[in-house]
Amino acid sequence: xxxxxxxxxxxxxxxxxxxxxxxxxxxxxxxxxxxxxxxxxxxxxxxxxxxxxxxxxxxxxxxxxxxxxxxxxxxxxxxxxxxxxxxxxxxxxxxxxxxxxxxxxxxxxxxxxxxxxxxxxxxxxxxxxxxxxxxxxxxxxxxxxxxxxxxxxxxxxxxxxxxxxxxxxxxxxxxxxxxxxxxxxxxxxxxxxxxxxxxxxxxxxxxxxxxxxxxxxxxxxxxxxxxxxxxxxxxxxxxxxxxxxxxxxxxxxxxxxxxxxxxxxxxxxxxxxxxxxxxxxxxxxxxxxxxxxxxxxxxxxxxxxxxxxxxxxxxxxxxxxxxxxxxxxxxxxxxxxxxxxxxxxxxxxxxxxxxxxxxxxxxxxxxxxxxxxxxxxxxxxxxxxxxxxxxxxxxxxxxxxxxxxxxxxxxxxxxxxxxxxxxxxxxxxxxxxxxxxxx
Ligand code: ASP
Numbered sequence: 001x002x003x004x005x006x007x008x009x010x011x012x013x014x015x016x017x018x019x020x021x022x023x024x025x026x027x028x029x030x031x032x033x034x035x036x037x038x039x040x041x042x043x044x045x046x047x048x049x050x051x052x053x054x055x056x057x058x059x060x061x062x063x064x065x066x067x068x069x070x071x072x073x074x075x076x077x078x079x080x081x082x083x084x085x086x087x088x089x090x091x092x093x094x095x096x097x098x099x100x101x102x103x104x105x106x107x108x109x110x111x112x113x114x115x116x117x118x119x120x121x122x123x124x125x126x127x128x129x130x131x132x133x134x135x136x137x138x139x140x141x142x143x144x145x146x147x148x149x150x151x152x153x154x155x156x157x158x159x160x161x162x163x164x165x166x167x168x169x170x171x172x173x174x175x176x177x178x179x180x181x182x183x184x185x186x187x188x189x190x191x192x193x194x195x196x197x198x199x200x201x202x203x204x205x206x207x208x209x210x211x212x213x214x215x216x217x218x219x220x221x222x223x224x225x226x227x228x229x230x231x232x233x234x235x236x237x238x239x240x241x242x243x244x245x246x247x248x249x250x251x252x253x254x255x256x257x258x259x260x261x262x263x264x265x266x267x268x269x270x271x272x273x274x275x276x277x278x279x280x281x282x283x284x285x286x287x288x289x290x291x292x293x294x295x296x297x298x299x300x301x302x303x304x305x306x307x308x309x310x311x312x313x314x315x316x317x318x319x320x321x322x323x324x325x326x327x328x329x330x331x332x333x334x335x336x337x338x339x340x341x342x343x344x345x346x347x348x349x350x351x352x353x354x355x356x357x358x359x360x361x362x363x364x365x366x367x368x369x370x371x372x373x374x375x376x377x378x379x380x381x382x383x384x385x386x387x388x389x390x391x392x393x394x395x396x397x398x399x400x401x402x403x404x405x406x407x408x409x410x411x412x413x414x415x416x417x418x419x420x421x422x423x424x425x426x427x428x429x430x431x432x433x434x435x436x437x438x439x
Contacts, residue, residue, distance in 0.1 A: 214435075
């Protein structure tokens, strides 16, 4: 059994957290490959080391005084090292980093040092080998992740390495400069390592006990999702539920490796299993609810629209020309509505409307803003009668007017559009009917 374990920034923010992490790793021999983030926040107003590094680099690269900023970063690491009682000096490392900053080695290089240094500290504390990700994770000339080269080199490198720490978030370019993934990218590194060693499980340790059925800012103490499929996760994260970097699922998904979201501060909790497919019935008919505010519906009306070949294409072309992607497109006989992101749309509104008028000669165009979209997602819906009925009766009882309905053909999700003002009330009503009263 091989497990790859990734620990997020809050799991490694202080010596106290390092101790919890070491206990978790040492509790199972199978936890062989460890991917750390940089030290994150210790309390809510704290600053992540990654952000401190960006700031320090910005000062140094502009020729401004960066000494205090650098000292604050050193203090974070030495605070951890001293409290853990480690015999480790990072002075040479910090000298190189300072030279890199002054020599303008780049923002990515700067940010990556957070994970790099944390990897060195954690490897020393665990007694594991440290492997610099710049030597095993690669990007191509265009800055895209080079999956083939990485997998070949990384799997070879780890073949005879029993226990190792491989820092998250970065790798190297063909010209040997350092490049990072986007923010939160250590999740991706964990997934890449899991694929390379053909892990049985990728454990992603964070500060929550898994993915929640609904947003805790809306629902008080929502239930944890025990098992979710990759497809369901995609639907929910697209609608704003975040627990994992979006790109982290791709390397493991292809290999059929499951991801287990776990809580460093409550290791006894089982967390959430993210799997390709499962015969496990969901705890409730729905797996999760997520939603976003701030959509605009552009509704176009024209007599005999249904008989006009290419009408929809001409309308969508105007959105495309202006760089606006659409979310949903419900239609009637002589009407079609295009749902778009409000913020993106307002910037190009007049161009889009003029274009639609010019190319399709509609009878009228109506615009309605401040719409929220809510996705009710669940593999359990396919085999259950009346899910949509229950959603709409719950919304009706809560006095929420439904503006749009869209059920994907996979029967994996139902999306409803409501007024922004009804957003929270709608989520509460749906959560209540499926999870609290379990109807
Ligand atoms: N430390 C990086 C960030 O703050 C990467 C990560 O934590 O995954 O985004």
